[in-house]
Amino acid sequence: MQVQELKKRVLEAIDEARKEIISLGEEILLQPELGYKEFKTSARVEREFRTMRLEYKKNLAVTGLKAYLPGGSGLGRVAILGELDAVVAPGHPQADPQTGAAHACGHNAQVAAMLGAGIGLWRSGVHKELDGDVVLMAVPAEEPVELEYRRRLVEEGRIRFMGGKQELIALGEFEDIDAAMMVHLSVSKDAKKATVGGTSNGFLAKLVRYVGREAHAGRCPPPGINALNAAMLGLMGIHAQRETFRDEDSIRVHPIITRGGDLVNVIPADVRMETYVRGRSIEAVLAANKKVNRALRAGAEAIGARVEITEIPGFLPVLNQPLLSQLFARNLADLLGEEAIGTETHGAGSTDMGDVMHLLPGIHPYIAAAQGRGHSEEYRIVDRDLAYLVPAKALALTAIDLLVDRAARLREVKAGYKAKYNREEYLRFWEKVVTGGETA
Template identity: 30%
Template sequence: MSGAGAEVHERIADEISALSETLTELSLDLHAHPELALEEKYAASRLAGLLGADFAVEEGVGGLRTAFRARAGSGSPVLAFLCEYDALPGVGHGCGHNLIAAGGVGAALALRRAAPELPGTVSCIGTPGEEGAGGKVLLLEAGVFDDVDAALMFHPGDTTMPIRHATATRRLEIEFHGVAAHAAASAHEGRSALAAMIQFFVGVDALRQFVPETSRLHGVITHGGEAPNIVPAYTRAEFMVRALTGEVVDELVDRVEAIAAGAAGATGTTVTIARGVRYAERKNNHVIAGLVAGHLRRQGVAVEQPPLRGGTGSSDIGNVSLVLPAIHPYLQVMDRGTPSHSLAMAEAVAQPRAQRAMLRMAVALACAGADLLADPELFASARAEFATRGPDLPE
């Protein structure tokens, strides 16, 4: 397998050098304008604007206002670089999606500019709402990935590792409805939605010992009542159920919902439950991840592949990865041990060190993309691996 060859790789590196100020400015600009899931209007229009010079861009694809698809070239294979750009409540870009966006756009532009002669289509897909809304799942269902042959993206973190497993997860919105009453004078006429909510959380704690140990059950109460002297008529929680596979998540969701129903029965209240989008486990394409790792090492980036164990998060790239060859390597952009989804990470992903790392990843993603387009045998081996390998699971 020969890939695209050193000359193409060099041209890609030159293109990223030429784009470095633009991409760094973009990353910092998104960081300064954090937008929550599915509300990323500013980010989506900035990315679409930058891509517009070289790509045909459609905004609002798949019925999502803040999604977009950019394409250049023609026919197959279609190689898509994915951008995420949503932020988190309270911690802004504490997941570093500003870097994912800048790196994804950079890779697409650099590949297209450096090697327009390569066959196939280079695409860049803006996938909003990774933090909970399942943007990629909605885009998959809407057919936006139908003609895509491989999807490449990365995620910032505290370690550079090509392959990482991820848990499947589903969010639940749980609401209890009771009867308000004076909490002292006529408490007996009330039915407390807060008592139901407390029973629910206690019931989930009782369940914990009897679930697979790799599962996670966690939530917050977003509405707990109105005033201490009113029996609460309404409470609301947001809850997440995680497990190694979507199948186990489904089983656990049934058990968690039974606990909510039991809590309602015990307190004379009623419950309504809304299920969110289910995020799937992840099936990394090891052939493509290996290409990216090689191009990172070539640039002097230390790449590790720690054993798959320990806690992980979840991402909607999992759903994409079960349908087509996809990668989601992690890139060290901050000190080891910096927690994700934190103010510390939000600060780290705005530092020059993180921008430099993102630029190297943009080179690596674009070079891997060039290899796949230039070498049909290589692409065939990525597809063959997809057809035979299952999801990555911890040891």
């Protein structure tokens, strides 16, 4: 059968490039860079795109790249994504001694897998026999860290969003894409080597500032307005809402006080807090967020203080497209055996791939090729073939499934998907959140 023949050729090409793909992954492991600063990693990816003589764009959302592997007839476009950024784990053996950045979330394997899939399709020439294009996207800044640096980039007008995929949506770089796939590494817990499907929480972030009035705390407190007391009542108000959160919404509100007063003998007049509001759907997040804001304002009202609430876009929940997940799982099963593939349920973490999945069908499966706590100095890739080669193969095979037979499977995937937003609606949604229109 023709599909099997195409798949065989791609698998052979990836196996022939095995050493190369592994050393790509290991090379990126040794030069970890934080989000929106992935300059060396971006240059490394560009080198591969040039070697393949692909048409590509660069400097998208600061460090992102996008390359096209053109198919025979332009009946659709399937994107394969790889995240460029690292996290901070200074004790990690491969950490950058200057910045403390380390690939303790395994994103280096994503880049190797994305390029490996591209190498397989390109060297075998199979991409030309598909009825649509495969698009390789190197995406910046998935980890929501270094918020001060990113705020500066926002102020300089270089980005609008903290997350790289959010920024690429804003730039319109997903407008010509019909479906998006990526793979994330996970830490192996049982016999399963990969898990597909499932959902995750989304979140909103917020900064809270209570403004009171200073006064001598011992000699003359009455004219003071105690911003710390206002904040504590705000916190208690939040806790008093918890019994109204529905189990099925998986709401998590976890505020911290980051400034609680300055001098012990002065009534605190400037108290600051931060919190996330997480939940399984954006409706659930917004509903919980209204209660949180109501409680925060009640604290201020009780004491006569003022509260300033700054809403910051978080990430939208992950919604894996079922048919796309099925196709990917079938290819994984062919590579690893049926019994090695498990299903994801609901995860409480978040990723900006969730945002992408609100605009187009996508998948975010896991490959269990690592050990040690994620985001820590212990984290290691323990199975290189599983980390670098298997995802490259499964991604390339799924792209073939989607784009053969005049892209029939891709059409089915699109038919089984309803976009929550288009680009304009998406931007308007976050704009409304930031300006308080969705959150009051």
